[in-house]
Amino acid sequence: MPVERPRRRIPEATVARLPVYLRILIEQANEEVESISSDGLAELAGVNAAKVRKDLSYLGSYGTRGVGYEVAFLVYQIRRELGLTHDWPVVIVGAGNLGQALAGYGGFGQRGFPVAGVVDIDPSKVGSVIAGVRVRHIDDLDQIVQTRHVNIGVVATPPSAAQDAADRLTRAGVTSILNFAPVVLAVPNGISVRKVDLAVELQILSYYEQRRMGVGLQAIGSSDSGRGASA
Amino acid sequence: MPVERPRRRIPEATVARLPVYLRILIEQANEEVESISSDGLAELAGVNAAKVRKDLSYLGSYGTRGVGYEVAFLVYQIRRELGLTHDWPVVIVGAGNLGQALAGYGGFGQRGFPVAGVVDIDPSKVGSVIAGVRVRHIDDLDQIVQTRHVNIGVVATPPSAAQDAADRLTRAGVTSILNFAPVVLAVPNGISVRKVDLAVELQILSYYEQRRMGVGLQAIGSSDSGRGASA
DNA sequence: AGGCATTCGTGCGCGCGTTCACAAAGTCCG
């Protein structure tokens, strides 16, 4: 087992696919599969086999020619590369419709992202309990972030309050934000932001739907980051 | 006003940005802004000005040199290009935690994606009412899709049932799917699939968080499809 | 009317990511 890796830079596109491989590999491990080929993994992930090999090669040469990859070891390596060897507690800002669904969703904790806290600005929301987590006032954000060592914040407020939520998060020391509000957030340098915008997704689908109507049936290009696909 | 457009192919990356421009332009229109420059729009969208101009040029030459773009007209053009001149009713499969949050969210209807129906396989869920929509049994899916002319389906079932849900949707005639379950869906040719995987998003953030720890503070590349950003 | 400032539209080069194709490496079996 190698002691220290050289930490080469991994392309963004690859980083976005590693979690998909990881999920599939964990499933395979649960089904007692011990080894998998790039072809096999590619099929399950819905991507090209060469892409799989190149992606995995960024982690090092952990395959065995003529055989494939040892599932358990690959799981370990990807986990390590993605920084999933320890938990990343998250704090959710906004305990509305969506915030409650997120907080109540067990999948996050299972995957290493326990909900360290849920905060809201509305006094009537504060104090209520969602899936065992008590909603606290947004003024407690700093304290939650510091005592629970939170690096990742989730913005689930109305669009008008999203920038304020992001400001409070970064001020509290959070360095990564997952934004569900349909607004472009301005954040200081060095802060990572990813957004999930359902309306945008639907509108992209709408574009291809409309196109399908206009011209005769036509193949839809698969989208970047492995986000879209058509088979 | 041009009568018919030549229907050139629009790059995927551009299609993914048009909804963002659209949202911003609608906001500007609401604030009585009549005209906007590519620079102004670029700033609000957090992208390069040349990119904005190139993106908009796919719609046609609708800008005025020395002035900018007429907001209202641009809204109309983007709407038209994205196929948002009429509503696209959607059907939600899975009335759980997430499905209820989605159905209860008014933002979809406002943006032209009214919820035509919510279906579930669990008899105890069937009949309950979410935000005015009655949950129906999944066996009614075909009927809903046909009578309401649904083209877009949303999968909000547990991962184990997601493929089944997708199969039922395509069999019912749906040609676009938005998938929230963390699985790779297999669908027939010509069906568009986009996925929203929160665990993947968090794991990508985790990667950069971990990296930030290892090496000294470092700029995070903005991600594809305009999904990530850092400022 | 003319000149100046502004902003669009786009040709072009560059860098990144995808894919092909193949040699190297290792397995498996007779």
Place this chain on the structure above:
DNA sequence: CGGACTTTGTGAACGCGCGCACGAATGCCT
């Protein structure tokens, strides 16, 4: 033990999207 077979790892070609840079068009001011 050797040869056939399998599968990896990666060099190289390709294509796409990004951003610069600049000509062209238009408005505005004197």
